[in-house]
Amino acid sequence: MTSPFPPAHPQRILEEVFGYARFRGHQAEIVEHVGGGGDALVLMPTGGGKSLCYQVPAIARHRRGLGLCVVVSPLIALMHDQVGALEEAGVHAAFLNSTLSLEETQQVEREMMSGRLVLVYAAPERVSTPRFQAQLDSLHERGLLALFAIDEAHCVSQWGHDFREDYLALDVLHRRWPDVPRVALTATADATTRQDIVERLQLESARVFVSSFDRPNIRYTLVEKDNARAQLLRFLQDEHEGDAGIVYCQSRRKVEETADWLVREGVPALPYHAGLDADVRRRHQDRFLREEGLTMVATVAFGMGIDKPDVRFVAHLDLPKNIEAYYQETGRAGRDGLPAHAWMAYGLADVVNQRRMIDESPAGEEFKRVQRGKLDALLALAEAHDCRRVRLLAYFGEASEPCGNCDNCLAPPATWDATEAARKALSCIYRFHQHGGQRFGAGHLVDVLRGKRTDKVAQYGHEALSTFGIGAEVSEAQWRSVLRQLIALGHLRSEGEYGTLALTPSAREVLRGEVTLLLRQPSEAPRRGRGTRSR
Numbered sequence: 001m002t003s004p005f006p007p008a009h010p011q012r013i014l015e016e017v018f019g020y021a022r023f024r025g026h027q028a029e030i031v032e033h034v035g036g037g038g039d040a041l042v043l044m045p046t047g048g049g050k051s052l053c054y055q056v057p058a059i060a061r062h063r064r065g066l067g068l069c070v071v072v073s074p075l076i077a078l079m080h081d082q083v084g085a086l087e088e089a090g091v092h093a094a095f096l097n098s099t100l101s102l103e104e105t106q107q108v109e110r111e112m113m114s115g116r117l118v119l120v121y122a123a124p125e126r127v128s129t130p131r132f133q134a135q136l137d138s139l140h141e142r143g144l145l146a147l148f149a150i151d152e153a154h155c156v157s158q159w160g161h162d163f164r165e166d167y168l169a170l171d172v173l174h175r176r177w178p179d180v181p182r183v184a185l186t187a188t189a190d191a192t193t194r195q196d197i198v199e200r201l202q203l204e205s206a207r208v209f210v211s212s213f214d215r216p217n218i219r220y221t222l223v224e225k226d227n228a229r230a231q232l233l234r235f236l237q238d239e240h241e242g243d244a245g246i247v248y249c250q251s252r253r254k255v256e257e258t259a260d261w262l263v264r265e266g267v268p269a270l271p272y273h274a275g276l277d278a279d280v281r282r283r284h285q286d287r288f289l290r291e292e293g294l295t296m297v298a299t300v301a302f303g304m305g306i307d308k309p310d311v312r313f314v315a316h317l318d319l320p321k322n323i324e325a326y327y328q329e330t331g332r333a334g335r336d337g338l339p340a341h342a343w344m345a346y347g348l349a350d351v352v353n354q355r356r357m358i359d360e361s362p363a364g365e366e367f368k369r370v371q372r373g374k375l376d377a378l379l380a381l382a383e384a385h386d387c388r389r390v391r392l393l394a395y396f397g398e399a400s401e402p403c404g405n406c407d408n409c410l411a412p413p414a415t416w417d418a419t420e421a422a423r424k425a426l427s428c429i430y431r432f433h434q435h436g437g438q439r440f441g442a443g444h445l446v447d448v449l450r451g452k453r454t455d456k457v458a459q460y461g462h463e464a465l466s467t468f469g470i471g472a473e474v475s476e477a478q479w480r481s482v483l484r485q486l487i488a489l490g491h492l493r494s495e496g497e498y499g500t501l502a503l504t505p506s507a508r509e510v511l512r513g514e515v516t517l518l519l520r521q522p523s524e525a526p527r528r529g530r531g532t533r534s535r
């Protein structure tokens, strides 16, 4: 069977090399544009098919005698997989990274310089070396430098969670070889990151291709932490018995404790974090990929470059850093397109904790300001009483309609007007200050508001305060939600190790009744089992 298309035609390459019938989404446009020598910035969700966006143009340009495509990638495992698959498909490809011996490196370099190689994958630090640059100069002089592809381009953004110093030096590609087309690709695409990529990689004249970030098969559920372990177990037992999934925790210790506990509860689970031995990590990862129905309990160290199509759920026991991180992490569920679940339990302690991590980080004020803004956006998503997907996509600049496949769409939560409660909470903190100049955490504050006569209340004489018991009609869960909001909105600051609460200058606006707070009514979760109480 002969193809009606000439050898360098994208459609022919797609069919003959990759065995696919048609391009998906924006792939055809991107391949056309890049193959024709244009620069491009490609924003496509994980699993969207970014690889073909540079592999097909690379093959097309090589077939036209234009030489080599250099793919910059930070992920060694991914390089290996891709090169293996390309060679399998008859495309001459190789990688250059620290796993190669000197002889192997020299062998790849010989192939590269001969002009026979179609794609070479290189780690970003390689691109900065004088040796590699001299090699590219030589190819360029001979007209054999066809294309640059910069994968995981968000790594260039200092605001993001995957920042890599080496990416900053990639502007050399444009400065040194300005006539070689470049395609930058990423699955992270909020406005700040996008702007950063364009500026730092000098992609001002690149065409931007934005795919929808919707993952319609993922159901989003965000619950308020009550007894996190019991909630998780209920989620796993009721909805995901026998399924493979990932449970993210913030600390290594919590990863290990949670994995142990799940095993004791009869859920097959393995821990994964950067503090484990390299071969333990490899073994756990292999088992997760090969065996069925395992739960990986992990820190964020797990996941980048993991391609397991049938991950049925991603659960968060701690709040991620921001919406991009949440989207990336939950995006590992359901890559096969079948129904999958993104579940998260979050609470006041998480908010306090994340705030503190930002406050105490050695970074500059500007950086902290951006990080706080990003955290607030995530809190707004967590506290939302309307469609989660609409919120999530809006964050990536995409308009959409209520989805029918998130907790809020499926069971619209009741809301209550918390404006008055917020004023009571703030004035109670003000009274503490007047009364003894001291600051207290959320637990004590809620006790005073609800009029609970605890030892601490007695010790500080707080039953004498005019605010003692003024909020008895508001449940504890509701109070926590009010406090989270006040912190998120910046009217309240939580400080230090104990998360003591202090008013900020803008608290005045709430006290004067200038701020309206409409909050979701916390569902009083039924208790089941005897899980350990969370923080």
Ligand code: ADP
Residues within 6 Å of the ligand: 020, 021, 022, 023, 024, 027, 044, 045, 046, 047, 048, 049, 050, 051, 052
């Ligand atoms: P990303 O890098 O965006 O996460 P990949 O490039 O790994 O995504 O592609 C995800 C999966 O989709 C891969 O298995 C790939 O082979 C497949 N794929 C990509 N484009 C197409 C297409 N046009 N037709 C069929 N399958 C495709």
Ligand code: ZN
Residues within 6 Å of the ligand: 386, 387, 388, 389, 390, 402, 403, 404, 405, 406, 407, 408, 409, 410
């Ligand atoms: Zn929805």
